[in-house]
Amino acid sequence: MGFPEDVRYTSEHEWARLSGGLVTIGITSYASEQLGDIVYLELPEVGKKLEATKPFGVVEAVKTVSDLFAPVDGEVAEVNPALADNPALVNQQPFEGGWLIRVRPRNAADIERLLTSAAYQKLVEAQHA
Amino acid sequence: MSYVGRTREEERRMLEKIGVPSFEALLEAVPAGVRLKSGLGIEGPLSEIELRRRFGAWAAANEGARCASFLGAGCYDHYIPAAVNALAQRSEFATAYTPYQPEVAQGSLTAIFEFQSLIAELTGMEVANASLYDGATATVEAALLARHSTGRSRVVVAGTLHPHYREVLRTYLEDRALSFVADRGGQCAPEDVQLALGPDVACVVYSYPNFFGLLESPHALHRLAHDAGALAVAVCDPIALALLEPPGAARDGVTGADLVVGEGQSLGNPPSFGGPALGFFACPETLVRRMPGRLAAATVDKAGRRGFVLTLQTREQHIRREKATSNICTNQGLLALRATIYMGLMGKQGMREVAELCVQKSHHAAELAARIPGYRRAHEGPFFREFVLECPRSAADVVRTARRRGIDPGVDLGQFSEAWRRWLLVAVTEQRSAEEIERWAEALREAGEGAR
Numbered sequence: 001m002g003f004p005e006d007v008r009y010t011s012e013h014e015w016a017r018l019s020g021g022l023v024t025i026g027i028t029s030y031a032s033e034q035l036g037d038i039v040y041l042e043l044p045e046v047g048k049k050l051e052a053t054k055p056f057g058v059v060e061a062v063k064t065v066s067d068l069f070a071p072v073d074g075e076v077a078e079v080n081p082a083l084a085d086n087p088a089l090v091n092q093q094p095f096e097g098g099w100l101i102r103v104r105p106r107n108a109a110d111i112e113r114l115l116t117s118a119a120y121q122k123l124v125e126a127q128h129a
Numbered sequence: 130m131s132y133v134g135r136t137r138e139e140e141r142r143m144l145e146k147i148g149v150p151s152f153e154a155l156l157e158a159v160p161a162g163v164r165l166k167s168g169l170g171i172e173g174p175l176s177e178i179e180l181r182r183r184f185g186a187w188a189a190a191n192e193g194a195r196c197a198s199f200l201g202a203g204c205y206d207h208y209i210p211a212a213v214n215a216l217a218q219r220s221e222f223a224t225a226y227t228p229y230q231p232e233v234a235q236g237s238l239t240a241i242f243e244f245q246s247l248i249a250e251l252t253g254m255e256v257a258n259a260s261l262y263d264g265a266t267a268t269v270e271a272a273l274l275a276r277h278s279t280g281r282s283r284v285v286v287a288g289t290l291h292p293h294y295r296e297v298l299r300t301y302l303e304d305r306a307l308s309f310v311a312d313r314g315g316q317c318a319p320e321d322v323q324l325a326l327g328p329d330v331a332c333v334v335y336s337y338p339n340f341f342g343l344l345e346s347p348h349a350l351h352r353l354a355h356d357a358g359a360l361a362v363a364v365c366d367p368i369a370l371a372l373l374e375p376p377g378a379a380r381d382g383v384t385g386a387d388l389v390v391g392e393g394q395s396l397g398n399p400p401s402f403g404g405p406a407l408g409f410f411a412c413p414e415t416l417v418r419r420m421p422g423r424l425a426a427a428t429v430d431k432a433g434r435r436g437f438v439l440t441l442q443t444r445e446q447h448i449r450r451e452k453a454t455s456n457i458c459t460n461q462g463l464l465a466l467r468a469t470i471y472m473g474l475m476g477k478q479g480m481r482e483v484a485e486l487c488v489q490k491s492h493h494a495a496e497l498a499a500r501i502p503g504y505r506r507a508h509e510g511p512f513f514r515e516f517v518l519e520c521p522r523s524a525a526d527v528v529r530t531a532r533r534r535g536i537d538p539g540v541d542l543g544q545f546s547e548a549w550r551r552w553l554l555v556a557v558t559e560q561r562s563a564e565e566i567e568r569w570a571e572a573l574r575e576a577g578e579g580a581r
Binding site for chain 1: 448452
């Protein structure tokens with residue numbers, strides 16, 4: 001399980017990374033381990049408007065299904081094309097090749113409001129306390 | 130299903146085992162106000178001979194049982210080979226409600242897998258589910274899937290779809306989401322459908338054959354739907370599909386229907402008194418994750434032996450809760466099993482022969498009726514097994530008169546619309562003998578004479 005420090009986190013276990021004006025969004029390694037083998041992802045189309053804290057997609061594992069929540073307001077600019085054929089990438093490289101979507105944020109500074117690595121790690125530990 | 134009785138001694142032992150003083154004590158949870166105060170007033174016990182005589186007399190009082198039936202309108206009287214009843218009662222198929230545990234439900238799961246495969250072949254689609262409640266709810270589920278899949282809301286429905294199915298669509302969907310396209314001469318005209326289309330349309334729903342027994346133009350309707358970015362939903366009769374080109378099949382560069390659903394009662398299940406029914410639902414593989422209902426799949430066990438399980442269960446309510454594809458996550462186990470046995474017994478050739486007999490006999494009946502003064506076919510289009518006769522008086526009167534002659538001459542369409550008061554919807558299956566068809570025509574003649 002990792003908690004990289006170059007991304008921000010939500011309490012719903014998504015991560016967000018700002019780079020070149022776009023926010024890349026994925027789920028944390030903790031989330032992917034909790035879900036188990038991911039078999040399918042239902043992701044929004046390019047151009048779709050997202051609202052922070054609202055569901056934007058669905059992740060389906062062998063025995064469960066979970067909503068994906070938007071970390072920031074914005075518009076979908078890109079969907080990871082590798083996931084359609086290989087959703088397991090989310091399990092294998094949750095913070096890198098297994099990213100889900102890229103969003104053009106309404107306000108790039110919003111990302112600062114998300115949890116830091118340390119805060120998120122604390123939250124995960126609290127759930128296991 | 131067999132009925133297994135019990136003796137007083139067995140009853141006493143069962144009650145003793147669970148520590149309850151009497152059977153009545155088990156009913157205490159039911160409010161006293163709604164419980165029977167006295168017994169059911171059933172005499173007996175009767176001997177087997179007496180019992181058979183008594184029940185035989187009651188059964189004989191059923192008018193419908195004595196009548197030669199020309200009823201249809203979505204529920205058909207097809208021959209059911211004896212093997213269907215015999216095999217459907219085998220213990221291998223008697224498993225608990227839901228075959229979640231494949232290790233104890235291989236019989237049910239195998240039958241479901243076969244059912245799915247047969248329906249997929251019959252409809253020309255890639256995947257079929259384990260069945261739904263009935264043709265009407267399968268139609269609604271198809272409309273809902275189309276709405277989710279396209280992100281659009283409006284559903285364009287051929288007015289020639291069964292009135293009951295239209296009612297069920299109205300029950301599920303808000304009025305403004307439904308556009309019904311009026312028929313022309315009993316068929317759905319593609320140019321009328323075109324007028325109803327728009328960027329907010331999720332799907333076009335039509336039936337094949339339609340409520341009046343007539344055939345629509347599937348490929349024209351598919352093309353229109355697809356050009357508008359909508360899905361094409363075909364509501365089909367499986368017996369007709371044994372003869373007609375499956376709507377799922379592409380032809381002349383025109384793609385087939387995206388969803389093929391329908392009522393499967395006609396496959397080895399009796400009409401009873403209009404139910405229970407059997408919905409089927411087929412789609413291409415690309416839509417399988419949005420498909421409602423159960424799905425059985427072939428797999429291998431630890432030792433590499435072929436076996437069957439339920440699959441893609443995360444679509445379903447018991448895992449996905451409010452995000453499930455549908456609130457239906459059961460299937461019509463017994464009826465689907467009977468349909469599977471029926472299709473297996475009949476085979477491609479047998480089902481085709483049944484369908485051909487339906488065409489021949491219904492056309493023969495229509496020709497006979499057209500020669501009776503006062504009667505004429507209400508529509509001109511091609512039909513499969515069923516047609517509408519315009520009667521010289523109300524169809525209700527014709528039905529009443531014919532019943533006295535032991536003939537159920539058809540369904541009085543006046544019950545659906547005042548404009549159809551004189552319309553009789555007549556179904557002629559392979560079950561109707563030439564003699565019965567003669568008697569039917571005779572009954573029509575007699576009923577018509579009173580009107581002139």
